[in-house]
Amino acid sequence: MRIALSLLLSFSSQYNVLTSPLVEDLHKDGKRLTPQRLKVLNLFENIGSGNHLSAEEVHEKLVKSSSKVSLATIYRTLRLLVKIGLLHELELSEGGHRYELLSNETPDHHHLICIRCGRTEEFESDEVLRAGKIAAKINGFKLIESSLNVRAICPKCI
Amino acid sequence: MRIALSLLLSFSSQYNVLTSPLVEDLHKDGKRLTPQRLKVLNLFENIGSGNHLSAEEVHEKLVKSSSKVSLATIYRTLRLLVKIGLLHELELSEGGHRYELLSNETPDHHHLICIRCGRTEEFESDEVLRAGKIAAKINGFKLIESSLNVRAICPKCI
DNA sequence: CAACAAACTCAAAGCTATTCTCAATAATAA
């Protein structure tokens, strides 16, 4: 395990994963840092923000990189990473959830989705956020999240 | 059939359904005006805009008003009415599609949804529409529809 | 009104994202 871990770590980021906030979050809940969890998280970190993967896609990508993790575990891990706050769960279209890395560099943003090929572009808009806030306030709702999905057709698909 | 039709018509609107655009649309496609189709459409007209029904809910409501239409027919009819342009298909949350009457009085609008009880409020926002347009333009996409879904918790559910 | 395709009903089947089961494994604390 020591060896496997350091291989995984090599892809990963700034600090030593073993003492990272991630591990602390996990341990204080009686949860464990497993190679599978690291693989999923590393995939999102390496692929970069702007990607919105389904559980199935995460699975495929890990298989291709000969880092197979079972689909059941991927579902379990995605749920966990969302709860911890490292991933964000999206409903960009039909056919299940998609996940993206939640980072400081990519704050609240919205999505422009090609309904033909699925290509997805991100954009930010304070106006949209404000509109959501106002609507919630007017109706006495406690806002959780507002997301604008723009369905469109990309240049290649026109 | 003549009698059944006029009963249904009594709920309905301005002009004679038999010569309405609806019927023309149907007939020019070899499609037929059936009591079932009228019942579904009338339900949406009577219930008023601002309602967002699932197929199952349409079914329930028709059963309660002793106007039973089979669920299979409801699914086929909803699809038809969307294609004709009388209904709008929404994905407000998980768990299947919802439908709302598409009318001139309720133009493009957005939804504030209570994640606990499902209560849904509508609101309009030019800023949101503009943001969607701009995002599409910048990326060279042809815009189809932009919808802002605000997930929140309503006063009763807090 | 008769002819005929469209549409209806009821029931069964399909779909597919997600969860469950449980024996085997392995991360952690002591």
Add this chain to the structure above:
DNA sequence: TTATTATTGAGAATAGCTTTGAGTTTGTTG
């Protein structure tokens, strides 16, 4: 190192929405 117990893998099972099929009914046209 050992004991404890969280986690995994593989696939079967689930769940919910939606579609399809067979046989019957009915709207529409001439």
